[in-house]
Amino acid sequence: MKKKLYDLAHSRAGDKGNTLILSLIPYDEADYPLLCEKVTPDAVKHHLKEIVLGEIIRYEMPNLASLQFVCHQALLGGVTTSLSMDTHGKSLSYAFLQMEIEV
Amino acid sequence: MIRIGSGAGFSGDRLEPAVILAEKGELDYLVLECLAERTIALAQQRKNRDPNSGYDPLLEKRIDLLLPILKEKKIRLITNMGAANPIGAAKKIMEMAKRKGIHIKVAAVTGDDVLEHLDGQQEVLETGKPLSKLSNLLSANAYIGADALLPALESDAEIIIAGRVADPSLFLAPMIYHYGWSVDDLDKIAQGTVVGHLLECAGQLTGGYFADPRKKEVPDLARLGFPFADVGPDGTAVIGKVEGTGGFINLATVKEQLLYEATDPTGYLTPDITADFTTVRLREIGSNQVEVSGGRGRPKPATLKVSLGYHTGYVGEGEISYAGPNAYSRAVLAGEIIQERLKDQFPDLRIDHIGVSSVHRTYFGELREPYEIRLRVAANATDSENAAIIGEEVEALYTNGPAGGGGARKYVREVIGIVSTLIPREKVQTQISIQEC
Known part of the structure; x- marks a missing residue:
């Protein structure tokens, strides 16, 4: 069965220059291993292919039962010079949560 | 404590x-x-x-x-x-x-x-180029x-x-x-x-x-x-x-x-x-x-x-809304008209459909026809007069563009870029x- 990340976890987006930072925090800490297994950098890169042009690095944080994704070349140049509507990419946490995984 | x-x-x-x-x-x-x-x-x-x-x-x-x-x-x-x-x-x-x-x-x-x-020798982290290449440092x-x-x-x-x-x-x-x-x-x-x-x-x-x-x-x-x-x-x-x-x-x-x-x-x-x-x-x-x-x-x-803050020119923006039957197609047509008229003068012209794909720059899943949609056009310009052209062209869609356009707005703002x-x-x-x- 496929499930959206939105049903399992929450996320906040941050930005540094042209880099987008996405957290992934399961509502139930018991789902952390499942997210580690399914939400790989490659899978996220595939999901966000229209948005993230560069490399995606994933940090595992078992102490917080959370994942952090650092996505390079993702903000059309960055907050100060981007022509995008959402120059910070703040709304992109919900683009991420649209991703589906097999559970 | x-x-x-x-x-x-x-x-x-x-x-x-x-x-x-x-x-x-x-x-x-x-x-x-x-x-x-x-x-x-x-x-x-x-x-x-x-x-x-x-x-x-x-x-x-x-x-x-x-x-x-x-x-x-x-x-x-x-x-x-x-x-x-x-x-x-x-x-x-x-x-x-x-x-x-x-x-x-x-x-x-x-x-x-x-x-x-700063003597201009320092490397700008975002570009890898020396600071002296950055004009208009503020x-x-x-x-x-x-x-x-x-x-x-x-x-x-x-x-x-x-x-x-x-x-x-x-x-x-x-x-x-x-x-x-x-x-x-x-x-x-x-x-x-x-x-x-x-x-x-x-x-x-x-x-x-x-x-x-x-x-x-x-x-x-x-x-x-x-x-x-x-x-x-x-x-x-x-x-x-x-x-x-x-x-x-x-x-x-x-x-x-x-x-x-x-x-x-x-x-x-x-x-x-x-x-x-x-x-x-x-x-x-x-x-x-x-x-x-x-x-x-x-x-x-x-x-x-x-x-590092630097002057990087101006941004011009224009917006106009369409609503009701076939609103999305009318907004797309309006965007195509702007694209054809401005693409040579503004190579980085950005056209967004607010209500569909403007903030994520794409959409996920199936696109459902939105009841209303707002066209948004933006581009960089070296001076404010040129930046103003974007909003003027969008506003001109009132009498020259698709049917039923409303609520046009235009903006010009100076852009301060930040690098480090x-x-x-x-x-x-x-x-x-x-x-x-």
Whole structure:
């Protein structure tokens, strides 16, 4: 069965220059291993292919039962010079949560 | 134990949460973090026009509300509202205090402005090119650390006003001062930095920027309470807020904020430390109370980051809406018309369909015909006259474009770009200057 990340976890987006930072925090800490297994950098890169042009690095944080994704070349140049509507990419946490995984 | 409150998370933040914290929070220190990357470049621009300005635009409003309470409750204020002119900000505060008949001692912290120390050889981190290639440099501010605030704390100044201090350092400084931590005590400095990082965005720790109806409900966001931390001698802290205020604090809100903007959670860089968030432990110990401990540190970076503001021209924007049957196709047609007319003159022309794909720059799943849609066009231009063409062309869709266009708006704004470079620490000398009345 496929499930959206939105049903399992929450996320906040941050930005540094042209880099987008996405957290992934399961509502139930018991789902952390499942997210580690399914939400790989490659899978996220595939999901966000229209948005993230560069490399995606994933940090595992078992102490917080959370994942952090650092996505390079993702903000059309960055907050100060981007022509995008959402120059910070703040709304992109919900683009991420649209991703589906097999559970 | 000391209690440090966070009364603002950005320049434009709400005013009254800081007042509530000061009145009812039993604080030792109140911190107001009001400086984003671009804010200081804009402040420098104002200072260039008027040497007495260049501090935070809301300084007077915030100080007017807070000054009598700070004095009465003996709370010390630490803020980066000095922006490009901490001394000018201190003078303004003295002026206000005199008018109110309040005796006050203010310390201005300067030295973050390093524009004079740059010789053009420094590498711009974002482009890899030397700084001299960047025309129209407007401001250069080094991120200074908690050490720059310590002389001001030792001076007994009641208000400490600085410019580009790194956000977590504003909170770390009173911990170092109060407990006499060595700046080489890496784990304490790291743990204090973790607490500072959690507090720096104020309401984002107490349920602000968190709510999602039916999924993540947050009570009473209209009266969101801002956080404070009770920090113990080893840096272990309990995050709380004033009873009766809106929002909440739990593991979920604290996790979201801890990870916010951390480009490397194994090595979060500040002027004070390289902090490891992967050792942090969080524990809910009561209603709206989360204990934070366990941050570990490695030595601070050898260089300081410098934020560089530069003029990069103008942006022109235009918007127009379509609604009802076939609205999306009419908006798409309008965009195609603009594209055909402007693409040669504005090669980076951006066309967005608000209501479909404007903020994510794409959409996921199946596209359903929206009831209404807004076309938005934007492009860069070297001057404001050329930038204005974008809005003018969108407005002209009224009589030259698809049927039923309405609500056209046009905007032109100047763009200040921000990039960064690194500078050796020894090139940055900070000072304090005291004013008293």
